[in-house]
Amino acid sequence: MLAFLTILLAWGYGFNIPGILPRDYPEGHHIEIQVRELHSTETQLPFDYYYLNFCKPEGMNVAANENIAEILTGDQREKSPYFIEMNIEKICVKVCDKKNNKEQIANFKWMIDNNYYASWVLDGLPSGLRKFAKFERNEYKVSFYQDGFPIGYRLKGKYYVFNHANIFVKVYFDGENWRIVGFLVEPLSLNNDASMSCLSENFSRYINITKMKQEIILPPDEMIESMNYEGLPQELQKEIVYTYSTFFEKSDIKWASRWDMYTYGAGSKTDVHWLSIINSFALVLFLSSIIAHILCRTIRNDISNYNDSTELEIRETGWKQIRGEIFRRPAYANLFCMIIGSGVQLICTSFVGLGCAYIGFLSPSYREIFLIFTFIMYMLFGTVSGYVSARFYKMFELKRWKINILGTALLYPGVCIVVFIPINACVMSEESSAAVPFTAMFFWLFLWFGIFGSLVYLGGGYGNLKDTISNPCKVNKIPRPISFPVNLRMHFVYFLAGSLPFGCMFMELSYVMKSMWHHTLFYYLFGFSLLCYIVLIITSAEVSILMTYLLLCREDYRWWWISVEVAGSSGIYFFIYAFGYYYAELNFSRISSFVFYFGYMFLASATFSVITGTIGFLATFVFIRTIYSLIKSD
Incomplete structure (x- = not known):
């Protein structure tokens, strides 16, 4: 097992991790794009970038070092023919002449029609978009700190390609x-x-405009009227000549702050984040006050009356009457244990992942590292999953614990694989780089x-001992008959209660969705x-307890599944929100894109549901054990 971990770490981290430490360049030093x-x-x-007929570096393999996360996400970095030297400006450098056949021209047209963007990377920083614009009757040099720039445009039925790139490198000089x-x-x-x-x-006059005032625009800003070189x-045709120019601009921005303008939510948008956090905490305080009222007054009075009274009619009422049934094994107990074990594993993985990202352990320069880190944490927390599942399985006095551990190891990964296979098949049919090789x-x-599987079995075996x-x-x-069983109306109330945990994440989820599905935006808050x-943990726990x-x-x-259902139903709201976001922001025209989006949104919703449902159950389980331990047993 240690050998497998060594192989994984070697493949995932065998290459350098840029962005962790600053890199100093002497003047004239080559900078790779x-x-x-x-x-x-x-x-x-x-x-893939070279799916279109762009210039390739001659005499070398275009493939750069890849890690396993880049292969899985299709975000593979490759070498380019652009030669940049530190603090040396160049005007009109020819890259190559390219001849396009009919198929290559058709590919260009299809991508221009679908607004495809090209993305470059320099020293770990993605390429933002620089263009000139008119804004309130003034001309400015406008910078969009987003990921990528368009490859061309369509005007009056004709297609035009961007065959020249003005490359602007902002640098900080420390004296050496x-x-x-x-x-x-x-x-x-x-x-x-x-x-x-x-x-x-004419082009020289255009370059001199770069000395004008610069305005930094946070995308999107619809007040900008675009301008282009006059x-x-x-025009897109059989022969195209590609050129570039490089310019260097001194900046007072320190290296540690260079990502501030790239990350989504910079500037005044953080006020919206704080407002959403305050609203979420207000909701938590409201629910906490209700729970405190129940615990401090209602339940305390019930327990006091129960323990002090000797009359059976007074004692045997409400929740106290079912003390002999409250820990009865639920239906489908084996599946219940699997879900709870998988949920605890996901809770630990997400909490550790977010914690490490918050303290700056993960660099935004290589966001794929976050995927590798999360996957490794998920596998290591397999011991926790097996342990928790085995503990509850044994509490229910079930005997086939090996079957339970096998199911725990296969349940969530199995669902992911079943959903991922048709997604990958559709993406592969489109020849997209997002397709994962076999x-x-x-x-x-x-x-x-x-x-x-070995870690889950190890944790399960220890839990069984x-x-x-x-x-x-x-x-x-003998089970006690239920006088007022849960009906459809009660399930609807539980479903409505699940909107509270989702409401805590609603505002932040909108930023995450924009970062995921609008590739020009970054999220690193x-x-x-x-x-x-x-806040989600606290809200899910309080709603399920109530x-x-x-x-x-x-x-x-029959509270076992209900405690999971109440908070876990928030995943349904997550998926409903994904539908609304699709119709409001995306509206794909291709079936493969539809399958790609909703497949991954289903997995995200199911994961969210398992996490919140498990939190709700664990909190409820502690609550029930506490209140029933306070009453006298006969």
Whole structure:
């Protein structure tokens, strides 16, 4: 097992992790530009950068070092032919001549129609968008700190390609060396058929405009009226000449703050985050006051009257009457244990992941590292999953604990695999770079069963050796009939209660969704996510306790699944929100994009439901054990 972990770590981290420490460049030092995928919000299908007929570096393999997360996400970095030297400006450097056949021209047209963006990387920073614009009758140099820039545009039925790139590198000089603190690309369409348009006098005048005042715009800003170079554009045709220019701009931004303008939610948008956090805490205080009223007054009075009274009519009422049934084994107890074990594992993984991201352990330069880190944490917490599942399984006095451990190891991963296979098949049919190769899939399955299964079995075996959980009340041999069973109306009330945990994450979820499905935006406000997650834990626990208490007052002891249902129903709201977000923001036209989006949203909703449902059950279980341990047993 240790050997498997070593292999995983070597593959995941065998390459350097840029972005952790600053890199100093002397003047004239070569700076490598890497290219990433071509992406579009309209299709959500990424493609390899060289899927289009762009210039490639000659005499070398274009593939850069990859880690396993890049292979899984399709976000693979490759080498480029652009040669940048620190603090040395270049004007109109020819990259190559490219000849396009009919198929390559058709690919360009399809991607321009679907608003595909190209993404470059310099020193770990993604390429922002620089362009000139008119804003309130003034001309400005406008910077959009987003991921990528368009590859072309369509005008009056004709297609034009951006074949020239003005590369702007923002640098900080410490007196000896230079550090890169910003990276912007201005794409231009220049007609290079007869001569190099970027060598013309008209282009030189255009370059001088770069000395104008700079305005930083947080996307999106619809008040900007776009402008372009006033020369002849390059129409999409069989032969295209690609060129570039490089410019360096000194900046007062320190290296540690260079991501501030890239991360989504910078500037005044943090006020909205704080407002959502305050609203969530207000909801927690409201629920806490209700729970405190129940615990401090109602239940305390019930327990006091029960323990002091000798009359059976007074003692045997409400939730106290079912003390001999309250710990009776639930229906489908084996499945229940599997879900709770998987939920505890997901809770631990998400909490540790968000905590490490908040303290800055994970660099935004390589967001794929977060995926590797999360997967490793998930596998290591397999011992916790097996232990918790085995403990409850033994408490229910069931005997086939090995079957339970096997089911715990396969339940959540099995659901993920079943959903992932059709998603990958659709993406693979589109020749998208997001398709996971079969070799990588087999490798992950090998790790899954070789490492994860062993850890779950190890935790389950240890849990089975532990003493059985002792509950404060014994279970009657004959089940008590239920006078007021839960009806459809009560289930609807439980479903409505599930909206409260979802409401705590609603505002932050909107930012996360925009970062996930709008590739030009970044999200790195993990501090807000961690606060929302803590609020989510408290809210899920309080809602489940409150609804379960109302159930017990109806003398219904079938609380096990109800405690999971109340908080877990928030995952349904998550999926409903995904539908609303699709119709409001996305509206794909391709079936593969539809399957891709809703497949992953289903997995996210199911994960959210398992996490909140498990939190609700664990809190309710502690609550019930506490109140029933306070009454005298006969």
